[in-house]
Amino acid sequence: MADETVGVVGAGIVGLATAREIALSRPGTRVVVFEKEPEVSRHQTGHNSGVVHAGIYYTPGSLKADLCVRGVALLREYCQDRRLPYQEIGKLVVAVREDELGRMENLYQRARNNHVPELRRISREEIRELEPHAGGIAALHSPRTAITDYPAVARAFARDVVASGGEVRLGFPVTSIATVAGGIEVGSGQDRVRVDRLILCAGLQSDSVARLAQDRPEPRIIPFRGEYMLLRPDRTDLVRGLIYPVPDPRYPFLGVHFTPRVDGSVEVGPNAVLALAREGYRRSRISPRDLLGLAAYPGAWKMAAQHWRTGVKEYRGSFFASAFMKDAGQYVPEVGVRDVVRGGAGVRAQALDRDGTLVDDFRIPWARFGRITAVRNAPSPAATASMAIAEHITAVVFEDA
Known part of the structure; x- marks a missing residue:
């Protein structure tokens, strides 16, 4: 029997890295990861651009800065040890x-x-x-800025959890969280699993899952879809490494850039448009429930009042490839609309405070209540920093042990 069982909600790269860290650093502890999807890394991790950030952008002393720099070193070593892609393309x-x-x-x-x-x-x-x-x-x-394959890294983390005696329970959407005598009961429909401690790493659903555990309602998650173009195969030789703009300090987004991938393709993007569903990877995906929740949140209206002009510009680029490529063409002038095709999209779980402020730094963890710990904001560079984030969460969760 395990000395203690720890549950982790969410099988994205942060949740899996955390589960792995606990399983390896706390002998005698059994870890169970709960994931609603039929496979790991289906959402933010699976739609990630693959960039391993070096730490250029983040406020010195912030969690983003500290954990990104530490995370790069850990991730590089892990990828080399597991023979996973890791290319320092600059x-x-x-x-x-x-x-x-x-x-x-x-x-x-x-x-x-x-x-x-x-x-x-x-x-x-x-x-x-x-x-x-x-x-x-x-x-x-x-x-030294690099690229990797984050879904492959996440799958390797999941294998490490299982090899250490843990479990990754797929197809287990968490619908209830209740404190019971001596522990926590995690429910999915009629299924119930008892754990001694619980860590919430639910990404796009982080505020919804936190509410199940009676956590505070803010910050609220606002989904921003980032859409990509792809350079045509015969034009990928125009780009050798990563090419980024100087970012606008008013926003936590980095602007449209050129990103070579480990498979040899080159992405152009992303933009940042408000998605009409938390998992709205397509423009046609609309969730009335998510829209009602957005409309009822005062912070969303305050954000819109401050940034509507930028929002209009981003939507224009979403619908018109010529507008999208106008910005990109400043950085690689030879690339135009005829050189690209529509690519994929990701959705960023952007935390928003009630006053309309887009939360910039990690909120990892943001709350602890009893034996439950909640992560409430873990956007980019969370994939880069995932192993360092895992160390940080583990230290906080077990500081009283």
Whole structure:
């Protein structure tokens, strides 16, 4: 018999990394992962662009900064040990206008404070040496930024959990969470599983699952769909590494960029449009329940009042490829509408506070109540940082043990 059983809700990369960390670092503890889908990594992890972020963007001292930098080292070692894809193809963060140079310099200083390795400022001429088809007047070059296959990593984490005596219960949508004598009862329809501790890593459903456990209602999850174009196969040679814009500091999104994938394809995107369903990977997917929940939340209206102009611009790019590619063409001028086809899409679980603020930093964990711990905001770079996040959650959960 196990000394203790720990439940983890959610078989995305954060939930699986956490389950794995507990199983390996707490001998005698049995871990059970609860996942509503028939396979792991179906949502944010399975629609991830595959970028291993180096830590350029994040506020020094924030959880994002600290856990991203630690997570890169852990992930690199894990991928090498398991022979999973891990390619350091490098990244350029490109300024195309003079008014972006100040923001680029701020990024450089932030990245230095975060100990991003080998980052340097480069000139227009040096950009062309690295990316002969790129535009821009100056850039930051991060040669250690990498790409990987996050669904493959998540599947490896799941195998580690099972090999350590744990269980990944697929097709188990959590519909109830109740505190009972000496533990917690996790329900799915008529099924009941008792655990001693429970960790909520439910991604797009994190606020809904937290409410089952009587957690506070905020922050609320607002789904943003990120849509991609794909370079045609005969045009992928125009891009060697990752090419990113200088991001707008008002938003937690990084803007439309060029992303080579480990399969040899090159994505262009994503945009960021409000999805009409939490799992709305297509424009046609509409959930009345999700829309009603959005309309009833004051923070959503305050966000809309602040950012509606940007929202209109993003939707225009969603419907018109020419508008989408207009921004992208600043960074690789030779790429136009005829060089791309529609690609896939992901949905980002963006936490929103009641005052309309888009939550930037991780809220990991955001709440502990009894033997339940809730993760309430884990967007990018959560995949990069997943193994470090797992260490952090495990330390918090067992600090009283």
